[in-house]
Amino acid sequence: MREGKLKVNSDWNKDLKVKFTVQDPCQLIRKTFGDPVAEDLRYVVKKVVGEENFIDMTPNRSNNYCCGGGGGFLQSGRPEARREYGRLKSDQIIKTGAGYAITPCHNCHAQIHDLSEHYEGGWHTVHLWTLICLSLGILGENEREYLGPDLKEVGL
Amino acid sequence: MSDEAIKLGGKKKSKFIDKVKEILPEGGNLNLCLTCGACSSGCPATGLEDMDPRKFLRMAALGMDDELLSSEWAWMCTMCQRCIYVCPMKIDIPQLVFNVRASRPREERPKGILGSCDMALRHDTCSAMGASEEDWQFVVEDVAEEVRENQPGFETLQAPMNKHGAEFFLNQNSREPVTEPDEMVPLWKILHLVGADWTYGSKGWAAENYCMFLGDNKSWEHIVRVKAKAVEDLGCKVWLNTE
Numbered sequence: 001m002r003e004g005k006l007k008v009n010s011d012w013n014k015d016l017k018v019k020f021t022v023q024d025p026c027q028l029i030r031k032t033f034g035d036p037v038a039e040d041l042r043y044v045v046k047k048v049v050g051e052e053n054f055i056d057m058t059p060n061r062s063n064n065y066c067c068g069g070g071g072g073f074l075q076s077g078r079p080e081a082r083r084e085y086g087r088l089k090s091d092q093i094i095k096t097g098a099g100y101a102i103t104p105c106h107n108c109h110a111q112i113h114d115l116s117e118h119y120e121g122g123w124h125t126v127h128l129w130t131l132i133c134l135s136l137g138i139l140g141e142n143e144r145e146y147l148g149p150d151l152k153e154v155g156l
Numbered sequence: 157m158s159d160e161a162i163k164l165g166g167k168k169k170s171k172f173i174d175k176v177k178e179i180l181p182e183g184g185n186l187n188l189c190l191t192c193g194a195c196s197s198g199c200p201a202t203g204l205e206d207m208d209p210r211k212f213l214r215m216a217a218l219g220m221d222d223e224l225l226s227s228e229w230a231w232m233c234t235m236c237q238r239c240i241y242v243c244p245m246k247i248d249i250p251q252l253v254f255n256v257r258a259s260r261p262r263e264e265r266p267k268g269i270l271g272s273c274d275m276a277l278r279h280d281t282c283s284a285m286g287a288s289e290e291d292w293q294f295v296v297e298d299v300a301e302e303v304r305e306n307q308p309g310f311e312t313l314q315a316p317m318n319k320h321g322a323e324f325f326l327n328q329n330s331r332e333p334v335t336e337p338d339e340m341v342p343l344w345k346i347l348h349l350v351g352a353d354w355t356y357g358s359k360g361w362a363a364e365n366y367c368m369f370l371g372d373n374k375s376w377e378h379i380v381r382v383k384a385k386a387v388e389d390l391g392c393k394v395w396l397n398t399e
Binding site: 133 | 198200201203204205228231232233234235236237238241242266267268269271272303306307309310329331336338339341342343345346349350351363364366369370398
């Protein structure tokens with residue numbers, strides 16, 4: 001994006017004003033590359049959805065709470081404990097008021113998607129690649145599984 | 157709040173914590189705890205199984221090995237390392253948790269994680285969902301062909317397989333090819349637009365490694381070696397893990 005190879009813009013969201021928050025994956029941020037990659041992540045998200053439509057959770061970046069999808073929790077056969085663990089994350093997302101949580105990690109995506117349903121948080125959970133393609137106007141019809149009705153038709 | 161007081165046995169020696177101390181990576185420590193509780197106050201697993209990170213560490217320090225090793229809490233800590241991040245002494249509690257997992261008899265570890273690890277050990281794909289090389293190659297080519305035919309602007313889209321000398325070797329979580337293959341497409345489009353020189357491999361492509369979560373060191377290492385070999389065999393420079 002910085003080199004101009006991906007010409008993303010947030011015009012599609014100028015009038016819609018759909019709000020987004022982002023999950024800092026523990027593995028990517030705290031455990032591997034630290035805050036600089038959290039800044040890169042925000043750079044991308046803001047370019048794609050519009051700066052005024054991004055709302056950070058608190059705490060965030062390297063200090064973010066794990067969502068509860070890591071460490072094998074999703075496969076360990078303890079859904080009640082896993083969801084209780086994730087209550088903190090659910091409350092955090094709800095507090096932002098965002099309609100979408102962006103999850104640039106597979107485990108985070110599965111867990112946060114499940115938390116929204118379990119706690120009836122009402123937010124949608126999307127991969128970052130989905131939004132990048134949406135903002136480029138190249139997101140295909142079959143690639144919108146995790147978008148809500150407000151974005152299902154955007155750019156089609 | 158009204159927990160029973162912890163009673164210490166008379167002659168118990170601290171064995172488990174000493175063992176873990178020996179294998180801690182450089183800089184990691186377990187014996188400088190100030191008992192401040194910063195770890196527990198910001199841990200989403202605090203309270204599960206009547207446990208929290210500080211209590212877990214203190215029990216280890218007190219040599220309560222039996223209680224520690226039988227605690228289910230080791231499977232409720234995700235080893236996210238926030239406790240290390242906020243700890244003034246940078247104590248590595250997740251390492252302790254990992255080693256508690258590894259000390260449990262293998263067949264007594266959670267069935268779901270165990271099954272996913274065992275499945276990954278069956279094929280060189282390392283897929284925890286058991287996807288074979290043939291299934292994987294078929295799905296990727298089938299989805300790519302559909303995009304080329306139906307999506308204007310992507311008539312030349314490729315999802316290369318076993319392309320020798322490609323710069324990037326891309327991994328993929330098994331869930332995509334197995335349950336929602338269309339989710340792979342946005343990533344391919346991005347790589348296509350930037351002109352990235354990338355490839356998938358028919359071997360070692362599955363991004364997940366449940367053997368690590370299982371605390372099965374031998375199998376965990378095996379999986380990583382199979383994946384690393386797949387990257388090396390293709391002569392790729394960068395190993396990109398999508399997870």
